[in-house]
Amino acid sequence: MIRRAFITRMLTAGTLSAGLMLAACSGKPSNPDAIELTNVSYDPTRELYQDINPAFAALWKQKTGKDVTFKMSHGGSGKQSRAIIDGLSADVATLALAYDIDAIAAKSKLLPADWQKALPDNSAPYTSTIVFLVRKGNPKAIRDWADLIKPGVEVITPNPKTGGGARWNFLAAWAYGRTAGGSEAAAESYVKQLFAHVPVLDSGARGATTTFVERGIGDVLISWENEALLAQVKLGKGKFEIITPSVSILAEPTVAVITENAKKHGNAEVADAYLRFLYTPEAQTAIARNFYRPRDPKVAEQFKVQFPAMTLVSVDRDFGGWAKAQKTYFDDGGVFDRITGQK
Amino acid sequence: MSRETALRATSEGRLWQALLIGGALAFLGIFLALPLIAVFAEAFKTGLGAFVLAVQTPDALASIRLTLFIAAISVPLNMIFGIAASWAITKFEFSGKALLITLIDLPFSISPVVSGLIFVLLFGANGVVGPWLAAHDLKIIFAVPGIVLATLFITFPFVARELIPLMMEQGKSEEEAALSLGANGWQTFWYVTLPNIRWGLLYGVLLCNARAMGEFGAVSVVSGHIRGETNTMPLHVEILYNEYDFVGAFAVASLLALLALVTLVAKSVLEWRFDMNSGAGH
Numbered sequence: 001m002i003r004r005a006f007i008t009r010m011l012t013a014g015t016l017s018a019g020l021m022l023a024a025c026s027g028k029p030s031n032p033d034a035i036e037l038t039n040v041s042y043d044p045t046r047e048l049y050q051d052i053n054p055a056f057a058a059l060w061k062q063k064t065g066k067d068v069t070f071k072m073s074h075g076g077s078g079k080q081s082r083a084i085i086d087g088l089s090a091d092v093a094t095l096a097l098a099y100d101i102d103a104i105a106a107k108s109k110l111l112p113a114d115w116q117k118a119l120p121d122n123s124a125p126y127t128s129t130i131v132f133l134v135r136k137g138n139p140k141a142i143r144d145w146a147d148l149i150k151p152g153v154e155v156i157t158p159n160p161k162t163g164g165g166a167r168w169n170f171l172a173a174w175a176y177g178r179t180a181g182g183s184e185a186a187a188e189s190y191v192k193q194l195f196a197h198v199p200v201l202d203s204g205a206r207g208a209t210t211t212f213v214e215r216g217i218g219d220v221l222i223s224w225e226n227e228a229l230l231a232q233v234k235l236g237k238g239k240f241e242i243i244t245p246s247v248s249i250l251a252e253p254t255v256a257v258i259t260e261n262a263k264k265h266g267n268a269e270v271a272d273a274y275l276r277f278l279y280t281p282e283a284q285t286a287i288a289r290n291f292y293r294p295r296d297p298k299v300a301e302q303f304k305v306q307f308p309a310m311t312l313v314s315v316d317r318d319f320g321g322w323a324k325a326q327k328t329y330f331d332d333g334g335v336f337d338r339i340t341g342q343k
Numbered sequence: 344m345s346r347e348t349a350l351r352a353t354s355e356g357r358l359w360q361a362l363l364i365g366g367a368l369a370f371l372g373i374f375l376a377l378p379l380i381a382v383f384a385e386a387f388k389t390g391l392g393a394f395v396l397a398v399q400t401p402d403a404l405a406s407i408r409l410t411l412f413i414a415a416i417s418v419p420l421n422m423i424f425g426i427a428a429s430w431a432i433t434k435f436e437f438s439g440k441a442l443l444i445t446l447i448d449l450p451f452s453i454s455p456v457v458s459g460l461i462f463v464l465l466f467g468a469n470g471v472v473g474p475w476l477a478a479h480d481l482k483i484i485f486a487v488p489g490i491v492l493a494t495l496f497i498t499f500p501f502v503a504r505e506l507i508p509l510m511m512e513q514g515k516s517e518e519e520a521a522l523s524l525g526a527n528g529w530q531t532f533w534y535v536t537l538p539n540i541r542w543g544l545l546y547g548v549l550l551c552n553a554r555a556m557g558e559f560g561a562v563s564v565v566s567g568h569i570r571g572e573t574n575t576m577p578l579h580v581e582i583l584y585n586e587y588d589f590v591g592a593f594a595v596a597s598l599l600a601l602l603a604l605v606t607l608v609a610k611s612v613l614e615w616r617f618d619m620n621s622g623a624g625h
């Protein structure tokens with residue numbers, strides 16, 4: 001009897017401290033003049049927003065006298081989209097592709113289905129494309145997609161089943177195969193040969209970059225242009241060269257205000273201003289400085305050495321949009337499974 | 344003849360002994376010592392200054408604070424839960440005891456990722472109690488309480504698993520004696536049970552703490568990865584590594600490794616005290 005009372009007491013103590021912990025964590029002091037803006041983004045944008053955020057904060061302070069602090073979350077684009085659907089309270093989402101923000105709109109109703117019309121250029125303030133990173137001196141003489149399937153060339157690209165970036169690589173290769181061979185069958189045959197040259201399928205873009213750069217595996221890395229430029233700067237100047245292929249794909253990372261969250265936090269106005277700021281010459285310059293292709297033609301002109309002109313296909317125009325491309329090429333039983341001999 | 348055989352047997356034994364010891368040491372060296380040295384070597388590769396700078400960034404400091412905070416909440420709670428559970432299991436007879444023991448082991452047997460997803464399914468916006476939480480403006484998942492809950496769940500078995508065999512072995516005769524001499528429940532616990540289990544308890548708490556600070560999988564699922572707010576040290580290491588900040592990543596990793604080393608030393612000391620203690624008792 002007495003022992004039971006003791007256990008009750010212990011359990012009460014436990015419950016109390018759990019209660020205390022919850023109380024300590026949920027209450028947040030709110031200062032009416034301080035704004036906290038949560039930007040949920042994908043992996044390779046950290047440097048970009050580290051550059052953009054202070055510039056916007058200074059502008060907003062000047063305009064309204066209020067301080068903005070940013071809370072940044074970075075992760076795989078699909079994972080971040082899922083987290084927002086599950087309740088990660090993002091004011092804005094700046095993800096790798098429209099498909100991931102479409103998923104938020106469809107599954108959570110936190111923003112309208114036609115969100116992409118809210119901002120200029122399909123809500124994609126910056127773009128990128130797929131290029132090749134090769135080792136210094138280009139020892140395998142890689143100039144274009146056709147060189148990737150020559151004997152003895154090892155290609156590093158992540159697995160399109162798991163990595164968002166890898167799907168761009170796949171579609172870019174497909175676009176080349178289609179242009180060169182003139183048919184879908186030729187494209188499939190080219191891509192099949194290409195994947196026979198891949199020694200390791202990493203799960204994500206950063207993993208593939210590390211495989212190529214740090215572990216020294218492979219002769220060519222198919223990569224985002226911004227990742228390739230960053231890797232060149234961060235991981236060894238002069239150790240790598242960037243090759244721009246004849247055909248590639250236009251990647252349009254998209255941004256959106258998660259309207260219901262922003263309204264709830266009283267951030268609707270500042271969130272919208274923040275995303276519109278991305279289109280200003282100041283932000284566009286920061287974008288180019290961080291290796292994304294700017295939309296602003298004047299800024300693009302300044303950086304044209306860094307971003308050579310290329311023939312770019314688009315997912316919407318040439319592959320019928322992401323939902324269709326996903327279903328055709330990457331879902332279970334799709335083209336990628338057929339090519340790699342699964343299922 | 345017989346002496347010769349005996350001699351050969353011992354010399355063979357010595358050879359085997361040397362081989363086994365050598366093998367074990369080589370294994371330990373390659374799989375434990377070398378990686379550990381590598382972590383510290385990478386962390387200090389560009390000098391002490393870079394190490395200090397890397398650890399002092401606001402995001403790194405926030406992750407250290409958060410990790411300590413999480414451990415400070417979850418370890419004491421699990422100490423209480425662990426003692427309560429093992430007390431109930433070893434000192435009482437009740438139906439469903441086997442089930443309770445199995446349940447205590449559950450966090451060990453399921454993947455941490457699944458543990459994390461359980462909390463997303465429960466508290467996420469589309470989860471069982473998610474809508475209610477949202478209506479009352481309570482944040483669990485993708486906030487500190489979610490990380491605490493996941494850590495509590497993952498580290499729950501450590502204390503209980505350590506105490507149950509110990510308390511079972513000790514039986515309940517001493518407690519019964521105390522009670523028959525007029526002690527109340529609290530006195531019995533404080534003067535009889537606790538001194539008997541203290542080394543085992545400390546050992547369990549130590550393991551619990553090491554895991555609470557080092558947990559990656561479950562925490563990664565429920566964290567939301569907001570820098571400076573819901574990033575624990577292990578998550579921060581991964582982020583820094585993915586950002587090509589190898590010095591930073593290994594600097595934070597070396598702090599975690601240091602913690603593991605301290606735990607290891609403390610554990611050895613405890614084991615030694617524990618052995619002396621139980622040796623003297625029997």
